[in-house]
Amino acid sequence: ESQERMACAVADGDVEEFMGYAAEENLEATVIAEVTAEPRMRMAWNGVAIVDLSREFLNSNGAPKHQVAHVCARSVWQPSWAGTTLAERMTSLVTDLNVASNKGLSERFDSTIGAATVLMPFGGKTQLTPSSAMVAKFPVDGETTTASAMAWGFNPYLMEADQFAGAYLSVVESIAKLVAAGFEHKRAYLSFQEYFERLRTEAERWGKPMAAVLGALMAQVDLDAGAIGGKDSMSGSFEDEAGELNVPPTLISFAVAVGKAARAVSPEFKGLTHRVVRIAPATYGQDYRPDAQQLLAAFDAVEALTATGDALAVSTPGYGCGAESLFKMCVGNQIGIELAEDVDVESLFTPLYGSFIVELAEDAELPEVADGVVVEPLGTTVEGYVIDTGSEVIELSELQEAWESGIEGVFAYRSAGEAAEVETIDFRAKDIHVYGGAKIARPRVVIPVFPGNNCEYDSVRAFRAAGAEADTFVINNLTPEAVAESTHELARRIRASQIVMIPGGFSGGDEPDGSA
Structure with a gap:
């Protein structure tokens, strides 16, 4: 039921490498079980076996369940749009409402x-x-x-x-x-x-x-x-x-x-x-x-x-x-x-x-x-x-x-745009400076990635296209030691950079208060 948790089956020889990748991405990962040939599920706690069930029993969901279902006769949906001429129809x-433009509703989401x-x-x-x-x-x-x-x-x-x-x-x-x-x-x-x-x-x-x-x-x-x-x-x-x-x-x-x-x-x-x-x-x-x-x-x-x-x-x-x-x-x-x-x-x-x-x-x-x-x-x-x-x-x-106009009374999207005046900016040659052959310093950009951030790769690409050197740095908060280590490393990278850019998203899971 949770979008935050996934179970992965990993070959025995790949577990250590897999866990390393998870740590790099600040993801909690725990080895919870081992697949065995014997068709039983066993669980232990403090060295004591607390569960030992057969696969056959699990397949039955523990007990047989029955329910009478009656599938009623099928009918046929008949679409109809009023009118005698094609224009009226x-x-x-x-x-x-199922056809009318929903652009105003759609644009409420990014x-x-x-x-x-x-x-x-x-x-x-x-x-x-x-x-x-x-x-x-x-x-x-x-x-x-x-x-x-x-x-x-x-x-x-x-x-x-x-x-x-x-x-x-x-x-x-x-x-x-x-x-x-x-x-x-x-x-x-x-x-x-x-x-x-x-x-x-x-x-x-x-x-x-x-x-x-x-x-x-x-x-x-x-x-x-x-x-x-x-x-x-x-x-x-x-x-x-x-x-x-x-x-x-x-x-x-x-x-x-x-x-x-x-x-x-x-x-x-x-x-x-x-x-x-x-x-x-x-x-x-x-x-x-x-x-x-x-x-x-x-x-x-x-x-x-x-x-x-x-x-x-x-x-x-x-x-x-x-x-x-x-x-x-x-x-x-x-x-x-x-x-x-x-x-x-x-x-x-x-x-x-x-x-x-x-x-x-x-x-x-x-x-x-x-x-x-x-x-x-x-x-x-x-x-x-x-x-x-x-x-x-x-x-x-x-x-x-x-x-x-179908649902525009509820989800408007045209009036604001049509009322706004568009300012035209005229870029002439005087606005463009060419430094023939001269080497220009490339500013360094550090992009810290907190839990919940997104678009860090897009941000890197944009900065690189503009002539900067940009790198992401994943902030690890899985343990107090990891937080301290990430903090020191981020401070070091900030000192070596000219720009700090925080990408969008739900930074820190929007805790404690929205984007605070």
């Missing part, structure tokens, strides 16, 4: 902490198109081309109607978002966040997490992606039974993968007169689950395009279907789209989990796709900021305003 869609961000949370010149995934390089001393990515999948309405399909599609959506961001599905691992109403002893309530776990397990088997972590809670009921409020059945899938930063793709349209295609499994069930083999083949097709750089922008539809994806792809650079003549507009409002909308480079060649994968033209990007169906033209500037 799009307005209804973009003002839906999502750009550190200098390793690869994909900004919102892309394009307007910084409005939400990214499919978090992508950042690993925080290391020096330069790396390796990045980690994380995406999530969950539709509460779908989960409420059908826990099995809802959980299955949570997994599909999370992995599809990774693929859309330029990562490979074969390298994905999952972590589940589960949250259900208080189960008590009611069979129908127990049936909901049972169906959800089975759906998530089926998705893992079908897509060959294992869940290696997660957290569950069965206490999402509030007030008394007469007026009880229950959370919807919840299984959120988080997918993570490692890949090359250069392959990262953001979803906003990049240029004009580019072809836009949809790549999707051909077969979907009534519960919106795609055929697993066709889905994997669709993943392969998109990955082939991102590997060669032929995919300039990729989005994968979720709750708001293809219509939401297309709209958000347009707003980042205020580029419109002219839909192909034979596009079924209704398909833009149909859940197609595991499908992809791809903007192709001018000279891109579509990869060969397996049977069961559909590649169809959706349209062409155009200069006019519109969605043009041939029979109806939707002005996206008006749609964008409705979208941005």
